Amino acid sequence: MGWKEAAEPVLTRMPSVVRPEGHVPFRRKLGWTAGILVLYFFLTNVTLFGLGTETGDFYGQFRSILAGSQGSILQLGIGPIVTASIVLQLLGGADLLGLDTNDPRDQILYQGLQKVLVLVMICLTGIPMVFASNFLPASQQLANTLPGGTFGVQSLIFAQIAMGAILILFMDEIVSKWGVGSGIGLFIIAGVSQQLVAGLFAWQGLGNVSGFFPTWFGILTGSVEMPSLLTAEGIQALFMGPGQLLALVTTVLIFAVVVYAESVRVEIPLSHARVKGARGRFPVKLIYASVLPMILVRALQANIQFLGRILASQLENMPAWLGTYGQNGNPTGGLFYYFAPIQSPGDWMWWTAQTTAEAWQVLIRVGIDLTFMVVGGAIFAVFWVETTGMGPEATARQIQNSGMQIPGFRRNPQVIEKVMERYIPQVTVIGGALVGVLAVAANMLGTIGAVSGTGLLLTVSITYKLYEEIAEEQLMEMHPMMRQMFGGGGN
Numbered sequence: 001m002g003w004k005e006a007a008e009p010v011l012t013r014m015p016s017v018v019r020p021e022g023h024v025p026f027r028r029k030l031g032w033t034a035g036i037l038v039l040y041f042f043l044t045n046v047t048l049f050g051l052g053t054e055t056g057d058f059y060g061q062f063r064s065i066l067a068g069s070q071g072s073i074l075q076l077g078i079g080p081i082v083t084a085s086i087v088l089q090l091l092g093g094a095d096l097l098g099l100d101t102n103d104p105r106d107q108i109l110y111q112g113l114q115k116v117l118v119l120v121m122i123c124l125t126g127i128p129m130v131f132a133s134n135f136l137p138a139s140q141q142l143a144n145t146l147p148g149g150t151f152g153v154q155s156l157i158f159a160q161i162a163m164g165a166i167l168i169l170f171m172d173e174i175v176s177k178w179g180v181g182s183g184i185g186l187f188i189i190a191g192v193s194q195q196l197v198a199g200l201f202a203w204q205g206l207g208n209v210s211g212f213f214p215t216w217f218g219i220l221t222g223s224v225e226m227p228s229l230l231t232a233e234g235i236q237a238l239f240m241g242p243g244q245l246l247a248l249v250t251t252v253l254i255f256a257v258v259v260y261a262e263s264v265r266v267e268i269p270l271s272h273a274r275v276k277g278a279r280g281r282f283p284v285k286l287i288y289a290s291v292l293p294m295i296l297v298r299a300l301q302a303n304i305q306f307l308g309r310i311l312a313s314q315l316e317n318m319p320a321w322l323g324t325y326g327q328n329g330n331p332t333g334g335l336f337y338y339f340a341p342i343q344s345p346g347d348w349m350w351w352t353a354q355t356t357a358e359a360w361q362v363l364i365r366v367g368i369d370l371t372f373m374v375v376g377g378a379i380f381a382v383f384w385v386e387t388t389g390m391g392p393e394a395t396a397r398q399i400q401n402s403g404m405q406i407p408g409f410r411r412n413p414q415v416i417e418k419v420m421e422r423y424i425p426q427v428t429v430i431g432g433a434l435v436g437v438l439a440v441a442a443n444m445l446g447t448i449g450a451v452s453g454t455g456l457l458l459t460v461s462i463t464y465k466l467y468e469e470i471a472e473e474q475l476m477e478m479h480p481m482m483r484q485m486f487g488g489g490g491n
Contacts, residue, residue, distance in 0.1 A: 004098065004109060011112030017173040024178060026473045033179035033186065036171050040187055043167065044069035048160050050153040052137040060330070061343040062302040064195060064455030065295060067187040073164035075136070078184050079125055080165050081172060082299040084117035089296060089383040115169065122165045125306070130158045133313045180469055185292070185462040192451050192459040196251075199449015212448055215242050240345060240446075250445040251456065257438065258460040261286055266423055270404040280404060282395070284423045287431040289390070291461040293380035294435050297373060298454055301341050308336035332356065341369045345446045366444075373436030381432025385424065392420035435461075 048071055057063055057070040059079070068077025088110075091097050097113075099106040130136050131154055138153035146152045172183025179186075202211040210218065218224030224242060227234035239246040264286040271279050312318055312325050323336035331337040337357075342348050342365065346355060350362045357365075385391050389398075396417035405411040406419055435457070442453025451459075 004106075007113070008109060011109050011116065014112040014115045015170075016111060016115070017170060017177055019177050029178065029180050029473065033175055033181070036175050036179060036183065037186060037190060040074075040171065040190055043074050043164060044072050044191075046073045047071060048073060048075065048136070048157050050139050050142050050156050052139040057135075059302060060305075061452050062298065062305070064192050064452050065188065065298050065458065066302065067184075067191045068164075068168075069191075071136075073160050074168060075129075075161040076122065076125060076165040076168075078168060078172070078187055078295075079299065079302070080118045080121035081169055081184065082295055083121045083125070083303060084114055086296050086300055086380075087117055088114060089380060089387060092383065092387050118165070118169055122162050126158050126161050126165070128306075128310045130154050130161070132310055136161075180473065181462070181466045182292075184295070185458075185466065188295070188455070189459050189462055189466075192455045195449045195451045196447075196456070196459075197449075199447075199451065212244050212248060215244065219243070244448065246345070247446045247448045250442065250453065251447045253445075254438075254442050254447065254453065254456050255460050258457060259464060261434065261438075262461060262464045266427070268419065268423070269407055270399065271407050272403055272405075282399065284420075284427050285431070286427060287435060287461065288424065288427045289381035289384045289432055290465060291435050291458050293384045293432060294373075294377055294439055294454065294458060296380045296384075297376035297436070298341070298439075300376065301339070301372065304339050305331070305336065333361075337361075338365050338368050339372075340365070341372075342366060342440065342443050343452055345444065348444055366440075370437070370440050373440050374433045375436075377432040377434075377436030377439075378429045379432075381428050381435075382425075385428050390424075392417045392424050395420050395424065 051071060059066055059070070059077075063070065063077070066077040066079045066082070068074040068079070088097075092099070097110075099110050136157055138150050138157065140150070143150040143153045148155065168183075168187070172187075175181065175183035175186055198211060200212050201214070203214050215224060219226055219242070226242065227237050229235060229238060237243055262285065265283040267281040267283050269279065270282055308323050308331060309325075309329060312323060318324075319334075321334055323331050323334035326332045331340050338361075348362050348366055349355065350357055350359045355362070389395075393413075396413045399405070399416055400411070400413045406416060409415050409419065439454040439457055442457050445453065447453050447456050
């Protein structure tokens with residue numbers, strides 16, 4: 001008996017959101033999406049009961065990618081879902097699962113296995129975060145009144161963040177089946193947009209620094225003091241200090257580069273086999289696998305740093321070669337320092353007072369981060385394409401089933417697959433590596449607000465794809481025949 005037969009009774013009974021029967025009207029999809037978004041914002045403001053004085057966000061700069069909110073019921077954000085996806089991507093890429101995602105039975109097993117892994121990741125992430133670190137300390141006042149003491153309050157905190165992570169899982173599933181886009185993308189957009197607006201307009205934003213426009217209002221009116229622009233300090237303050245001009249330029253540049261990269265594509269002409277004159281094009285975009293695989297790469301880095309913080313909190317004399325940590329909880333030396341991604345200009349500009357690292361240490365760290373993102377981006381992009389039905393074989397089958405064919409070639413799935421193999425694998429690798437380079441460059445230059453460059457890059461790309469999906473939904477709503485032609489009868 002294989003593992004599938006042994007696990008099938010459990011995996012097929014995992015709770016799931018029912019898939020809609022038939023076509024879901026566009027307005028209803030928008031309603032579900034908006035409702036989940038409102039619920040997400042509400043849950044990020046539900047403070048954990050029994051929480052003591054916090055010492056900072058455990059995820060730090062990774063928060064914009066992993067969504068959620070520090071100290072709320074959504075403390076874990078999409079972290080467990082993304083980590084479970086990493087495990088599944090690696091197992092699927094190594095062909096260890098033996099699941100065919102085109103088989104309905106295997107699809108159910110795959111979704112059930114993902115939910116089981118999410119529950120495992122909730123425990124592996126939440127238990128050390130609550131019981132083995134001081135980032136979610138228990139309230140001593142409450143602990144003195146409960147029979148279980150501190151352990152009882154910690155158990156209560158863990159139960160709350162576990163419930164929040166499970167809610168995120170089903171909220172993501174609702175958006176994917178009943179709404180527009182994906183829940184994970186929607187939550188990232190929500191969190192990053194909130195931080196970006198605060199970075200632009202907040203009068204007293206994160207870190208007691210006003211937003212960009214209020215700061216410039218203060219500079220122009222003289223209420224904010226600036227060094228003379230004739231000095232090096234003045235120029236630095238203008239671009240990297242209160243002036244934030246470099247962050248503004250980087251933010252605008254990310255928007256422009258991502259929108260341009262999303263528009264670069266190779267279009268393969270198609271014609272309908274039965275309807276004469278009906279033609280179309282299959283676009284193979286430069287960023288074919290989207291930027292979602294980049295979430296997996298950054299989440300893998302976040303888990304490495306998570307391990308380092310747990311070890312530092314548990315080992316009294318942690319070896320210096322393994323990692324040393326400053327008062328803010330960030331690594332300052334050792335392996336965990338070199339594996340920590342560059343998050344801001346201050347992390348790599350060794351000539352400033354923001355970092356005490358030597359030039360050679362910074363260069364090694366930048367090189368490791370760049371290699372990690374480029375190689376990881378390409379690998380996860382390939383895994384993503386294969387497991388989401390975007391590979392040459394699945395695409396050829398989809399085109400064949402829609403009644404389309406490539407002009408000048410026989411109407412045969414194997415023939416269409418060979419044509420797709422000329423473009424999809426190469427574009428997938430190049431696009432994944434390119435997104436990795438853009439993510440590192442964006443982080444190195446910094447952006448407006450507390451948003452990481454990678455978070456902003458993900459937000460712009462996901463928003464662009466959401467816009468395309470909404471436009472496609474509206475087109476199919478106006479022309480039902482197109483929905484039938486391209487297999488959009490269900491969801």
